[in-house]
Amino acid sequence: MTDVTFILRDGSRRTLDIAEGTSVMQAAVMENLKGIDGECGGCLSCATCHVYVEAIGTGALPPMDEEENALLDGVAAERRPESRLSCQILATPGLSGLVLRVPERQV
Amino acid sequence: MTDRLVVVGASHAGCRLAFAARELGFAGEIVLIGAEPTPPYQRPPLSKGYLKGATPLAAILLKSEAAFHEAGIALRLGTPVTAIDRTARTVALASGGAIAWSRLALTTGARVRRLAVPGADLAGVFHMRDLADADALGAALPGAARAVVVGGGFIGLEAAAVLRGLGLAVTVLEAADRLAPRAFPPLLSAWLKTLHESRGVDVRLGAQLREIVGRDGRVAAAGLADGHEIACDLVVVGIGVVPADDLARDAGLAVDRGILVDAHGLTSDPAIAAAGDCARHPNPWAATPGAPTLLESVQNAHDQARVAAAALVGRPIVHDAVPWFWSDQYDTRIQMAGLSHPDDEIVLRGDPAAGRFSLLHLRDGRLAAVDSVGWPQDHMAARRLLIDRPAIDPERAGRHDGGLADLCRIG
Ligand SMILES: Cc1cc2nc3c(=O)[nH]c(=O)nc-3n(C[C@H](O)[C@H](O)[C@H](O)COP(=O)(O)OP(=O)(O)OC[C@H]3O[C@@H](n4cnc5c(N)ncnc54)[C@H](O)[C@@H]3O)c2cc1C
Ligand code: FES
Numbered sequence: 001m002t003d004v005t006f007i008l009r010d011g012s013r014r015t016l017d018i019a020e021g022t023s024v025m026q027a028a029v030m031e032n033l034k035g036i037d038g039e040c041g042g043c044l045s046c047a048t049c050h051v052y053v054e055a056i057g058t059g060a061l062p063p064m065d066e067e068e069n070a071l072l073d074g075v076a077a078e079r080r081p082e083s084r085l086s087c088q089i090l091a092t093p094g095l096s097g098l099v100l101r102v103p104e105r106q107v
Numbered sequence: 108m109t110d111r112l113v114v115v116g117a118s119h120a121g122c123r124l125a126f127a128a129r130e131l132g133f134a135g136e137i138v139l140i141g142a143e144p145t146p147p148y149q150r151p152p153l154s155k156g157y158l159k160g161a162t163p164l165a166a167i168l169l170k171s172e173a174a175f176h177e178a179g180i181a182l183r184l185g186t187p188v189t190a191i192d193r194t195a196r197t198v199a200l201a202s203g204g205a206i207a208w209s210r211l212a213l214t215t216g217a218r219v220r221r222l223a224v225p226g227a228d229l230a231g232v233f234h235m236r237d238l239a240d241a242d243a244l245g246a247a248l249p250g251a252a253r254a255v256v257v258g259g260g261f262i263g264l265e266a267a268a269v270l271r272g273l274g275l276a277v278t279v280l281e282a283a284d285r286l287a288p289r290a291f292p293p294l295l296s297a298w299l300k301t302l303h304e305s306r307g308v309d310v311r312l313g314a315q316l317r318e319i320v321g322r323d324g325r326v327a328a329a330g331l332a333d334g335h336e337i338a339c340d341l342v343v344v345g346i347g348v349v350p351a352d353d354l355a356r357d358a359g360l361a362v363d364r365g366i367l368v369d370a371h372g373l374t375s376d377p378a379i380a381a382a383g384d385c386a387r388h389p390n391p392w393a394a395t396p397g398a399p400t401l402l403e404s405v406q407n408a409h410d411q412a413r414v415a416a417a418a419l420v421g422r423p424i425v426h427d428a429v430p431w432f433w434s435d436q437y438d439t440r441i442q443m444a445g446l447s448h449p450d451d452e453i454v455l456r457g458d459p460a461a462g463r464f465s466l467l468h469l470r471d472g473r474l475a476a477v478d479s480v481g482w483p484q485d486h487m488a489a490r491r492l493l494i495d496r497p498a499i500d501p502e503r504a505g506r507h508d509g510g511l512a513d514l515c516r517i518g
Contacts, residue, residue: 026166032126032174039409041149041167043156045433045442047487067440067483074487 002091007054007101009035018091024100025049025087035102042087044068048106049086050075059094077103110135112419113198113208115188115354117141118150119408120383121214122169127416129178137180138206140198144185145238146172151405153241154265155435159272160245191358193376210378210419213355213366214412217348217384217403222257226319231326231341235262236348244343251275251340255329257316259286261434263345264299268436270343271306278337279303280314280329292453292466295478306437350385350401363387365401371423372415380415383408391427394448394470404432429493442486445476445493454504457482465511472498474515488512
């Protein structure tokens with residue numbers, strides 16, 4: 001299991017224990033975490049699973065592919081260097097300690 | 108009396124509506140009733156990753172048990188609702204008994220149109236709507252070598268792509284003279300045909316299915332009206348859906364090929380809302396803005412559900428979200444934004460041969476819809492730009508190869 005902490009819009013923090021191989025978006029949506037929509041279910045069609053990476057754990061994040069990069073151009077909130085789509089981050093033990101900030105808006 | 112919101116239909120729209128009502132401050136009881144035995148799940152993967160075997164059920168569930176619990180939403184699964192009593196304000200359950208409501212939401216979705224030719228009931232004929240359908244088809248795949256897909260729309264084409272990817276010989280039968288004629292302009296239909304043919308799918312246009320030929324109670328071939336027979340081990344049917352509006356009709360609500368709702372998602376009875384595939388709603392993006400429109404998409408189910416929830420909790424908003432949709436076929440992503448119309452002027456930008464292009468639909472010189480293939484930037488840009496329906500110079504649009512947003516600024 002991988003601990004991933006979300007900083008929500010109101011500043012509060014919520015940590016989810018995510019099963020290996022599950023995407024961070026999927027876990028957040030399943031747990032009804034506010035601010036992650038994931039409308040397309042993780043198939044890189046919606047850009048409503050945008051997060052800002054605040055801190056990474058011990059392991060590195062998976063590299064961003066061209067499609068994720070393209071979709072990030074269309075996110076509703078500001079795109080920043082630390083922007084990622086959370087459906088493209090699969091939980092691995094090395095990612096424990098990951099801290100993600102939810103953007104002000106997804107649509 | 109207890110203030111209780113009952114939601115009938117526990118899928119994309121029902122699930123979203125129940126959670127939205129709670130988030131909007133509804134303090135009463137919420138009961139989400141679904142006919143299917145499985146907890147609410149995402150439907151799009153059924154003809155994509157789930158069918159392929161790449162995505163397990165756990166990864167396509169909509170909400171965890173804990174999330175339902177935390178939001179105080181009582182789930183009643185495997186419980187079809189058989190009738191609505193608007194006077195007593197109850198719904199009757201197939202299992203017997205009734206549940207009282209003070210506010211009611213209908214999110215009953217759509218049912219597949221079933222094949223109506225001789226042999227349609229043979230073993231080996233599969234429809235595509237529910238998890239059970241996908242599981243039945245999945246279970247028949249090992250050992251199957253040849254598939255016939257009836258219907259060249261999204262679902263049929265997605266299924267064809269998956270089956271082909273699993274190594275089956277696949278024939279697609281489409282009655283019209285091009286693929287996905289309802290959804291796409293001719294250029295995109297032609298491009299899709301080339302895509303599928305390049306992967307080895309046999310695409311038959313203008314193909315009239317006469318019967319499914321059986322042997323020992325199982326599918327053996329698809330018989331066409333022109334006398335041809337295509338031998339196959341299984342048949343996948345994707346010939347569209349019919350809105351599940353019978354409960355509403357029987358209860359005397361206004362219905363016209365779908366439950367009629369207003370811009371706030373309310374039916375002809377203001378205590379009852381409807382949303383998703385079952386709800387015909389005034390859509391500002393229709394060719395005649397505000398025309399009653401039935402859409403079958405996750406986006407529409409989600410956005411309508413939010414609007415309907417808001418109306419039910421007494422904080423009405425208007426449903427005006429830009430419609431969008433996606434389809435994955437092989438490794439190609441097709442995305443649509445806005446609502447197209449056959450009379451739209453079509454401008455091509457990008458390179459179809461390279462699998463990266465968009466078709467801009469112009470209506471009275473303004474951007475009305477965008478179909479994008481392999482070009483997610485264009486799709487995302489379109490969803491934002493469409494809000495303002497910018498004027499576009501077709502001449503310029505065809506030549507321009509920068510971002511869609513820049514085009515609108517110059518145009
Ligand atoms: C195979 C497949 C692939 C798809 N792919 C895409 C895609 O890529 N992108 C996209 O945007 N959309 C896609 N769609 C469409 C999308 O899934 C639908 O638009 C969406 O599911 C609509 O949600 P809904 O909640 O309105 O209806 P539904 O999902 O149809 O759910 C309705 C639910 O209500 C239940 N129900 C009906 N009557 C009763 C009753 N009397 N009592 C109790 N329960 C009842 C049904 O059992 C069902 O579970 C796809 C659909 C299918 C079938
Ligand atoms: S969930 Fe749609 S792009 Fe991530």
